[in-house]
Amino acid sequence: MRSRSVRLGVLSLTIAAGVLVPVQTASGQTPTTDYTLAVDAAGRGATIDRSMYGVFFEDINRAADGGLYAELVQNRSFEYDKADNASYTPLTSWAPTSLNGGTGTATVADDDRRLNERNRRYLKLELTRGEYGVANSGYNSGIRVEKGKQYDFSVFARTDRAAGTPLTVAVTDPAGKALADPLRVQVRGDGWVRYTGTVRARESSALGRLALTASGGGTLRLDMVSLFPRETYKNRPNGMRTDLAEKIAALKPGFVRFPGGCLVNTGSHQGYEAPNWERKRSYQWKDTIGPVEQRATNANFWGYNQSYGIGYYEYFQFSEDIGAMPLPVVPALVTGCGQNKATDDPALLRRHIQDTLDLIEFANGPVTSTWGKKRAEMGHPAPFNLTHLGVGNEENLPDEFFTRFTEFRKAIAAKYPGITVISNSGPDDTGTTFDRLWDLNRNAKVSMVDEHYYNSPQWFLQNNQRYDSYDRNGPKVFLGEYASLDNKFGNALAEAAYMTGLERNADVVKLASYAPLLANTDYVQWKPDMIWFDNQRSWASASYETQKLFMTNVGDHVVPSKASATPATVAPISGAIGLSTWATSAAYDDVKVTSADGAQLFADDFSGDDSRWSKVAGRGSWAVSNGAYVQSDQAAENTLVTAGDPSWSNYDFSVKATKTGGKEGFLVAFGVKDTGNNYWWNLGGWNNTVSAVEKTEGGGKQTLLQNDTKIETGRQYDLRVEVRGRQVTLFLDGQKWGSFTDDKVAEPFRQVVTRDVKTGELVVKVVNAQASAARTRVDLGTRVQPGATARVTTLQGLPDDVNTAFTTPIAPRETRFSGVSNTFTYTFPPNSVTFLRFPARVRG
Missing domain, CATH: 2.60.40.1180 (Golgi alpha-mannosidase II)
Known part of the structure; x- marks a missing residue:
């Protein structure tokens, strides 16, 4: 990246891509700039609700099983399946083991001898000689045990041997060395019985195995094998891992949003109505309550199995334990998170609405009510005092979503008028979906709208005043998910700067939660995350520390204040050009770049080779073919190739483009510094449903312009991008498609x-x-x-x-x-x- 420096008093700054970045002085001393901060210390601004800052928990990055849920056994009920993950089998995390030359076979069965209809699979041990069984390796590198601490074991078992079957329970290291005194259980009878016991660790290890061996011949059936630390948060049975729960509690969150996120409303069309033992069923709260052995498991949207060991009861209990307001989110029968399907089944919609009414009764109803009684039977006669509930998450079909949301809202308002029903504005901070949903929500006088966005640190520094112009009398904002796409302190600083704007607008932004909350370092599907962990330790990210500082020092109301700004000079957009595709094959031709005064800077009609273009290895299949530059791999994503000078500014870039197959359209890049810092015109994106201009900084994207242009296969399009200073105008087939000015200053103070x-x-x-x-x-x-x-x-x-x-x-x-x-x-x-x-x- 080329940059230039300018001297402003004693402050030395580097200006690059319109960004003001202070640098060290020649002497090596830290430069200083002067500001003023005027505070109307006796004045009063917006009231800040106690619940303003909260946390968002989604079972992503193994946040639940293997994470916050304290269970140490992975795949405890042998329900893992290829539908969860292509690498899974029902014996994932289990391995045969034997003592003294014992032999036998271990298979997983699914037949009418199962534990119950939702817990369908079980382990069948055929014992032939000596002691034989299986060992579980837990999560990460193994099962974590600490010297002197107790661990509660339980298993459902049955035997066809009249005299009974002795079962030995041992915690060992990978070589078989005992880490605790063994536990011995005598299994009797051919009906399922739950057996329990406790082991005390005599050594500490993060590599433990739970070994179950049996002898005496016959067939032994096992299910729901569990090893739970006696010490959980608040000592709750079926409870939470202490160190993770304590870090969450230390934030003093005002609310807990759960169980998702994309987890809530994604899956196949049939997923909303599939039987509750089948995989890829949408997340439905009734699947997650009652005795754990009677709960279904499910295919997690993020590519693994979820046991529902943490279910709605545990979410409510945990929220209460940390003094936070519970905020559940239910599916609206319209998929989100990149999926675009709506379920058109009136009976199914009525059933889900009734399920939501039942959920409110489960949370708040008296013990004499149907679902209040179930809550009491689980151990909590008092209500959980639910006040807020979200319907849907990041839907890309705004009208279809809002039609269904309206039915949920109407039914809830009729029976529970005190519940705040939260809508949403789609998956982005701007664009046609965002605008349409805000119009619908505003016109319907919805109480609160859930906004989500993940952007670059630069965006957060540039958009501190986002909510200054929001209608004070319109729907309130729940900023349910936001983060700046990395866990460096620079990201946390940008987020913290943005949070000052959230607080200043606390009359509009009533709730806000960084996302996601947890990440197991060995199972990461998404980054950044607030709290990281493995099976023996946890640590707080830089963003956690900034969030905690704000969350524990909120105050009761804003005090009016005004600060001076950092002197800034904005440089023109500069950079090379690029061509790309996303799950699409396309042919490009007649690339030309000319300066604003008409001088030719670059031209390629692909009559020769592609030596002037830079490729990224492994991204697509580019080749010159029949006088065009063709990317032929329809599975490849982000196949960006670049050409030209990164210092180019004030230029016109034109190209002819033809889609030859695949899901989307064209990606024409300009202002290219590298693959993580550029602009591109995304025509026919998001499965050819939307077109947009996106800006990428530090790997994080933001949308600058959007409409519903779609791209036809086999048709040649003439594209032209005109860059002047920080203004960009785009032309499609000679007609102006759109324009924008990217001149926001990233204010660092x-x-x-x-x-x-x-x-x-x-x-x-x-x-x-x-x-x-x-x-x-x-x-x-x-x-x-x-x-x-x-x-x-x-x-x-x-x-x-x-x-x-x-x-x-x-x-x-x-x-x-x-x-x-x-x-x-x-x-x-x-x-x-x-x-x-x-x-x-x-x-x-």
Whole structure:
């Protein structure tokens, strides 16, 4: 990337792609710039609800089984299946084992001798000689046990041997060395019986195995093999892993959104109505309650099996245990997350609406009600006090979704008028789906709309004022999912800067949750994540630390304040050009690039070879064919090839494009720095349903322009992109298709001030997301009498710092500052989040 420097007082800055980036001075000292922060310390802005910041839990990245759910045995009921994951078998995580030369066979059966209709498979051990059985390796590298701690074992078993079958339960290392004293169980009778016992670890290990061996001949049947740490969060049976639950609780979240996310409303059309033992059924709450051995397992949207060991009862109980409001999300019978299907079955819709009414009764109903009684039978007679409920998630079919949402809302309002029913605005921060859903929600006077977006750090720095212009009398916003697409401290700084805008607009943004919450380091489908873990330790990301700082220092209302801005100069869009496809084959021809004054910068009619184009190995199959540049692999995604000079600016780029097959259309790139930093015109994207201009920075995308253009196979299109400064105009077949100006400044200095009424303190929250120190003159006015000393909490590091299992460079530092007065100066460190708390009594 080429850049240029400009001198602004004592602040040295690098300007690249319109981004203002402070750099070190020639002397190696950190530069400083001056700011002012005027605070109306006696004033009152928007009220901030106690529940504003919460957490979003979805079973992604093995967040539940092998994660928050404390069960140590993987595939405990032998229900794993290729429908869950192509590599699975019913014996995944199990291996044969024997003692003293024991022999036998271990197979998984599914017949009328099953444990129950939803727990269909079981292990059948045919014992021929000695001690023979199976061993489970748990999650990650093995089962974690700690010296001196107790672990509760249970199994459902039956035997056809009249004298009974002795079963030995042992926790060993991979070589068979005992990590705990063995437990011996005598299985009697040919009916399913639950056997229990406890083992105490005499050594610590993260590589443990749970071995079950039996002897005496005959057939032994086993199901629901479980090993649970005695110590769970709040000592709940069937409970949560302590260290993970404690980290979540330490955030003091105002709500818990569950169980998804894409988990809620995806799957096949038939998934909404499939029998509850079949795979790829949509997530339905009634499948997840009652005794765990009677719950179904299901194919998880994220590519593995989910046991429903954490079900709706456990979600409600956990929310209560950490003092958070439960916020469940139910399917709206319209798929989301890249799938575009709507279920047109009135009876099925009525059934799902009734299921949702039953869910509210399960949460809030008296013990005399049908579902309130079931809650009480599970151990919680008192209601869970459900007040909010989401319907649907990231639907791409706005009208179909809203038709069904309206039916849910109407039924809930009729029976439970106190419940806030939350709609959504699709999967993006802008675009035709977003606009259409907001129109529908606004016109119907919906109470709250769930927005989701994952964007680059630059986007978050540029869009701090997003909610300043939202209608104060319209639907409130639930920002249910947001993050800046990495776990570096630079990402956390951008998110923290954005959160100052959320708080400033707390009258509009009523709820907000970073996403996702958890990631098992060995099973990652999505990144970034707040809390990372393996089977023996957990650690907080830099984003966790910034979220925690905001969540535990919210305040009761905003205090009006205004800060000066960082001096900025915006450079023109510059970069090379590119061609790409996504699950599509296409032919490109007559590529031309000319400067604004008409001089030719580049031309290729593909009468020769493709030596002027740069490819990424393994991405597509590009070749010159019949005078065109053809990408022929219809399975390949993001096949970007590039040409030209990264310093180009103020140019016209034209190309002829023909789709020859596949799902989508064309991707024509400009302003290309590299594969993670560019713009592209995405024609016929999202399975040829939408066209858009997308900007990628640091690997994170944002949509700048969108419409419903679709691309025909076999038709040649003339495409032209005109770049002038930071304005871009796009032409399709000679007609103007659209234009945009990308001139937002990524302001690195952001702040918000709130008041904690109970303590009488002002909380001054400042994010300085740049390499320069921010020397700031703070003026509190004359209407308050501040205390002289502030409690200071600072997060500071380098933008590339990442917290890991072994090092945590980003952690809060507590200090004191004794220079507070009505007017004082404080220097906020480079790349930092700083909270100053000090008393400020309003005069008179």
